[in-house]
Amino acid sequence: MYDGIVQELIDEFGRLPGIGPKSAQRIAFHILQTPSFDVKRLAELLTEVRERVRFCEICGNVAEQERCAICRDPRRDPAVICVVEDAKDVAAIERTREFRGLYHVLGGAISPIAGVGPDDLRIAQLMTRLADGTVQEVILATNPNLEGEATASYLSRLLTSMQITVSRLASGLPVGGDLEYADEVTLGRAFEGRRVL
């Protein structure tokens, strides 16, 4: 539809997740027409990011050094490990400021449909971390969906023989949500997990 490079830029943005053809066009024109937009900076960041970013050798979180900022932080409690599917989940939990332990990023969840088995996840690395007896509790914070639940129950069975407390994040009604609009599974979980006041 457009002359050469403009269409190429639109196509390239359209390849990014969550960006449809209309958004890609809007972004390309924003870049073309906004003098203040620092094109050079974005181009440099894109080139640098793959070179500089690696994954923490301990927990698998994104890092710019061999170990991520959380694993390097001496104030974090090494007795608690929170197991998540993805590095994005680490950021989500960090935003709550509720958790002061360490993380372990699995790099996905068990999914027979997608062909992801336990060996494709960083489970062996987790077992190595648990071997020296420092860790007292493992919090399973995989997603509350089919794959996440399967992964959590797999890990839970794997850890059952060890002297470690294994816990799972609570399921229930989202805060600020409306009981009327909750699906029956969530509402059922909220009943199961009800707390005595």
Added chain:
Amino acid sequence: MYDGIVQELIDEFGRLPGIGPKSAQRIAFHILQTPSFDVKRLAELLTEVRERVRFCEICGNVAEQERCAICRDPRRDPAVICVVEDAKDVAAIERTREFRGLYHVLGGAISPIAGVGPDDLRIAQLMTRLADGTVQEVILATNPNLEGEATASYLSRLLTSMQITVSRLASGLPVGGDLEYADEVTLGRAFEGRRVL
């Protein structure tokens, strides 16, 4: 939330239109974690696009030469000019394959609130194009909103003394839409513009 450059990349994507913090994070991680994503190509395109893309000296559409592909095309009818607000509108009209004339991109619409007056638009250039008498019809295809209507009526008054047919795109019910859900202004316009069958 993230170590250095990852956060910088997220922030930079968050500056693009229509991309919130969550989408920016998703895109940054897609770029980090997808080996097949050609980071270098996107970086090169970003650097090149500003250098290579200019705006057509005749119509104001995006172009890689002095004149855009449409103005260069000898098969297009020079007797009809379609006036649009933005280069994105040219692409939208081209997709219909209904129009075989030329375009004129105003570069916006008259908006007293945003401080955009007639002198900020490419109206003088339009008048120059109309001066030699080649153009028989001007189709006003500005957006059917407050600013677009104001711009269309301004241009219509400006062109009234010339021997040129001035037309406006029809307003009415969108095809495939539902009468029940149409707003009253659109429905009113559909009545006004009803056609005898």
